[in-house]
Amino acid sequence: MLEIQGVSLTMEEGQTAEILRHINLRLAEKKIYVITGPNGGGKSSLAKVIMGVYPPSEGKILLDGQDITSKTITERALLGLGYAFQNPPRFKGLKVKELVKLAASTNPDKLNIGDLLHDVGLCAQDYLDRDADASLSGGEMKRIEIATVLARKLKVAVFDEPEAGIDLWSFQRLAETFKFIHEKYDTTIIIISHQERILDLADEIILIANGEVSEQSAKDKILNKILKNEDCCSSQCEKGVIQDAEFAG
Amino acid sequence: MLSSLDKEMLEKVADLHEIPQGAYNIRRNGVGVQRNTTANIDIVTKKDKPGIDVIVKPYTTGESVHIPVIVTEENITDLVYNTFEIGAYSDVLVVAGCGIHNCGDQKSQHDGIHNFFVRKGAKLKYVEKHYGQGDGRGARVLNPKTIIEAEEGAVVELEMVQIKGIDNTLRETEVRLGDKAKLVLTERLLTYLGQEAQSKITVELNGVDSSAQIISRSVAQDESRQEFYFDLVGRNRARGHIQCDAIIMHAAQVLSTPRVSAYHSQAQLIHEAAIGRIESEQLVKLMSLGLSEKEAEDTILKGFLA
Numbered sequence: 142m143l144e145i146q147g148v149s150l151t152m153e154e155g156q157t158a159e160i161l162r163h164i165n166l167r168l169a170e171k172k173i174y175v176i177t178g179p180n181g182g183g184k185s186s187l188a189k190v191i192m193g194v195y196p197p198s199e200g201k202i203l204l205d206g207q208d209i210t211s212k213t214i215t216e217r218a219l220l221g222l223g224y225a226f227q228n229p230p231r232f233k234g235l236k237v238k239e240l241v242k243l244a245a246s247t248n249p250d251k252l253n254i255g256d257l258l259h260d261v262g263l264c265a266q267d268y269l270d271r272d273a274d275a276s277l278s279g280g281e282m283k284r285i286e287i288a289t290v291l292a293r294k295l296k297v298a299v300f301d302e303p304e305a306g307i308d309l310w311s312f313q314r315l316a317e318t319f320k321f322i323h324e325k326y327d328t329t330i331i332i333i334s335h336q337e338r339i340l341d342l343a344d345e346i347i348l349i350a351n352g353e354v355s356e357q358s359a360k361d362k363i364l365n366k367i368l369k370n371e372d373c374c375s376s377q378c379e380k381g382v383i384q385d386a387e388f389a390g
Numbered sequence: 391m392l393s394s395l396d397k398e399m400l401e402k403v404a405d406l407h408e409i410p411q412g413a414y415n416i417r418r419n420g421v422g423v424q425r426n427t428t429a430n431i432d433i434v435t436k437k438d439k440p441g442i443d444v445i446v447k448p449y450t451t452g453e454s455v456h457i458p459v460i461v462t463e464e465n466i467t468d469l470v471y472n473t474f475e476i477g478a479y480s481d482v483l484v485v486a487g488c489g490i491h492n493c494g495d496q497k498s499q500h501d502g503i504h505n506f507f508v509r510k511g512a513k514l515k516y517v518e519k520h521y522g523q524g525d526g527r528g529a530r531v532l533n534p535k536t537i538i539e540a541e542e543g544a545v546v547e548l549e550m551v552q553i554k555g556i557d558n559t560l561r562e563t564e565v566r567l568g569d570k571a572k573l574v575l576t577e578r579l580l581t582y583l584g585q586e587a588q589s590k591i592t593v594e595l596n597g598v599d600s601s602a603q604i605i606s607r608s609v610a611q612d613e614s615r616q617e618f619y620f621d622l623v624g625r626n627r628a629r630g631h632i633q634c635d636a637i638i639m640h641a642a643q644v645l646s647t648p649r650v651s652a653y654h655s656q657a658q659l660i661h662e663a664a665i666g667r668i669e670s671e672q673l674v675k676l677m678s679l680g681l682s683e684k685e686a687e688d689t690i691l692k693g694f695l696a
């Protein structure tokens with residue numbers, strides 16, 4: 142079980158910005174959670190705090206009761222946390238198969254690298270020997286990123302907008318694949334998404350807006366609220382609010 | 391006879407585990423020690439200066455020439471002039487590695503001047519690897535100069551690699567391309583400690599529809615320093631593209647000076663250069679797969695220089 146207790150995140154870039162505020166979440170084993178909410182709400186930031194990329198300014202993170210707040214990214218990875226990036230980095234000179242092999246190297250199960258690519262809708266023979274660099278399309282790189290997380294035996298897997306850039310044809314297969322690893326390894330799956338079809342996979346939906354959890358509940362209860370878009374902005378926001386804005390044209 | 395040290399050096403610079411197939415000439419500490427020629431490839435010692443002439447007959451295909459140089463003694467300055475005649479419509483691989491093993495306190499230096507004539511329609515792949523080892527304080531210095539004249543329709547692939555142990559290098563490369571001649575040049579360079587490397591590459595697109603692609607990747611670590619000079623000259627309807635990428639670490643310095651010179655309105659010349667640290671997102675990604683920071687860094691650098 143993953144517990145997030147009173148986690149806040151501030152960043153200093155010129156001025157101090159409060160990105161996450163007192164996040165409390167308990168994520169049980171074998172469940173699929175979908176985190177949704179407006180752009181800039183703090184979803185990816187929360188994922189990065191979980192993975193250890195950003196240290197929280199306040200609060201604790203516990204994995205199966207163990208406090209992992211001060212553990213490094215590597216340590217968390219070895220404890221069974223995984224994160225598929227929203228914008229995966231690319232690597233000059235590193236082949237797709239090398240990247241996926243690295244990902245699979247800590248998995249005690251022997252996995253077929255080609256089948257992993259197949260699971261994310263890529264023809265293995267076309268991609269294994271290609272470089273995981275800028276020559277891949279956005280959707281191709283995104284699928285490879287997902288494959289690197291599917292390759293691992295994880296307690297908690299976070300997928301950051303896995304459907305972004307993925308064509309409809311592959312989408313269905315991806316949904317099946319999530320279910321499959323979920324059952325195979327009892328992984329707690331957290332999917333950050335804006336897509337209703339992904340929301341359908343969820344046991345529970347978590348709504349994050351303005352750096353706070355504004356709701357955590359079953360899907361049907363939350364959907365109405367999302368569609369009404371109540372949590373859009375931190376303060377009232379209408380056209381014309383900024384008086385002396387610059388004008389284009 | 392080759393010692394085990396000689397063999398180790400040969401493996402590093404020419405991927406040779408045994409005496410190579412095909413034509414070869416092995417030079418050790420300033421003298422030729424072993425040579426083999428084939429029906430189609432002749433190797434002749436120059437009479438007027440140190441070095442060899444390698445003559446590949448027209449229409450020779452699928453053959454290779456290995457000309458490794460090893461320097462295993464200190465206080466040696468070896469200068470050699472090699473000329474390669476790559477006959478029309480032939481298709482050959484030339485591997486010219488140089489390895490220096492210096493355990494002493496004196497300098498070991500090898501300067502090789504390689505002149506290629508790639509005749510009409512011929513295909514040449516030229517691989518040049520540099521490697522240095524030995525724990526002495528004596529400097530290991532390599533200054534290769536490569537001059538290539540590619541005639542009509544010739545295709546030249548050039549691979550230049552220096553990733554270990556050379557303290558000081560000045561590499562000069564000049565390529566002149568005739569009508570429809572094509573060049574693909576890749577350069578890989580790693581420097582560390584106080585090493586210094588300079589690379590000057592000049593490519594002249596003289597012929598109509600000639601093309602050149604130059605891909606240079608380097609990693610500069612510790613207090614090392616790298617300087618790159620590129621000059622891409624278009625004198626005809628031709629295309630040229632330089633891509634120069636450097637990863638800079640620690641207290642290293644990398645200076646890159648590009649020049650593109652067009653003397654023809656249909657010359658298309660592009661130069662791209664980027665110098666930067668390892669992207670932190672790349673490190674984070676690999677660490678999130680369970681690699682330590684050091685392992686992640688090594689993986690990124692190894693791929694980059696592959």
Ligand SMILES: Nc1ncnc2c1ncn2[C@@H]1O[C@H](COP(=O)(O)OP(=O)(O)OP(=O)(O)O)[C@@H](O)[C@H]1O
Nearest residue numbers: 152154158160179180181182183184185186187227
């Ligand atoms: N490294 C950073 N430095 C400064 N501000 C940041 C940084 N990373 C994120 N932010 C800010 O934090 C807020 C939350 O960003 P985050 O990426 O977590 O949003 P998100 O919910 O994932 O949005 P989206 O749906 O668009 O992906 C945004 O306002 C963003 O600009």
Ligand SMILES: [Mg+2]
Nearest residue numbers: 184185186227
């Ligand atoms: Mg995001």
